[in-house]
Amino acid sequence: MIYDLAIFLYGLAISAASFFQKKATLLKLGRKNTLKQLANFNRDPLKKLAWFHCASLGEFEQARPLIEKLKAQQNIQIAVSFFSPSGYEIRKNYELADVVFYLPADTPKNADFVLGAIKPDVVFFVKYEIWLHYIKAIKHRSIPLYLISATFRSAQIYFRWYGAAFKSALKSFDLIFTQDHTSTHILQRNGIDNVLMSNDTRYDRVYETCQNPKPLPIVEAFKQQQRLLVVGSSYAHEEKLVARYLEVNKNVKIIIAPHEISDERIAEVEVIFKKFTAIKYSLADEFSVRDKQILIIDNIGLLSSIYQYGDIALVGGGFGKKGIHNTLEAATFGMPIFIGPNNHDKFPEVNILHGAGVLFYISSQEELDNKILSFINNANLLYDVKRNSILVMSSHRGATNLILSKVQI
16 A cells, blocks of 8 residues: 555656656656557567566666567567656667557556556566566466566665565566676575576677677767767766866867756756867767867767777766766776766676776766876776776676576567
8 A cells, every 4th residue: 555655646746747847747748648559559469579668778778688689589579668758768769669668657557458458478677677566467467577687785675674565576576687696695585586697688788889889980080099088978077077187188088978968968068168179969070070179979879889989988977876877888898987986886887897997986086187197198007907898798798698598488
């Protein structure tokens, strides 16, 4: 009853916030459209269907290697659902999916409707997605259910006295694939044995990107023969640190790829770097970009390919509370990665890369300045990081094949 009340109140909060917040508006309208969208979905009775539910874009990247491999191996339909607008709006036209939709609120009625519309043969939830009514409805229909790329911490609700319903839901999965041994041991200590350590599927995803990077002539023309710092999924805090570095040191070119690319956010980036020659990617060509110090990425989908041109990366999220963004996309191209001092324990890959000598923590302007200078002035240090990166990234691949070898479809 408490859970159902929380779901109801959250729905009311979304409705209220939709009057002044764009994300809430998109979520409210998207959920409303889901009912019509799924009612018109063409479910092919001659094909099996795999449903992947992702919270947002990061979780989608964890599901993507499985989706691509399944599509390559079988004549199968794919359904992808999102909780967050930042995932749905970017991937709503994903070419390998037969239907992409917002997940309606977790109620018994909605769960029955979704399952009745798409009739999945197998369901994959990604990382943290534990929705009690959906899980109950899936198991009631005896549909195989898997949790992939999962991570757990002892302090989470599943392992508290008041989290019994969530702990029971974890036991409902046919198998939970974890990113690391710590998560596996936490589950087993709490009596959850349907678990297997597989590593994170994103290692497979970024490896594919590294093997076939998309060429970007504008970025190549921007860099020329100079050192390049890529600031990926950034917030204002990281951007201001970089701007202050440039006030003293002009020995590196900068690409800024903000976490959000709304007009307001791009305008904020332009203000932060107003002292320097900057240009937005949407306005740049191979000639106008050459004499600029700053290239601002104001569109979606380029960052993973931009990293191929970088010498150093600063990845956003480590100075706030929401979480660190994708460090593996940079690591696969073998460059030193800097992040802020917060949220490390929530992301196993961060600790892995730090332990391998690929990722470095910074907490002040002085630390960032010293790190940048030490690497751009020492080719041997850059080579050492590249070597370490190759070793750690190759040793953590293989989650996709392991998961598919255990899955019943």
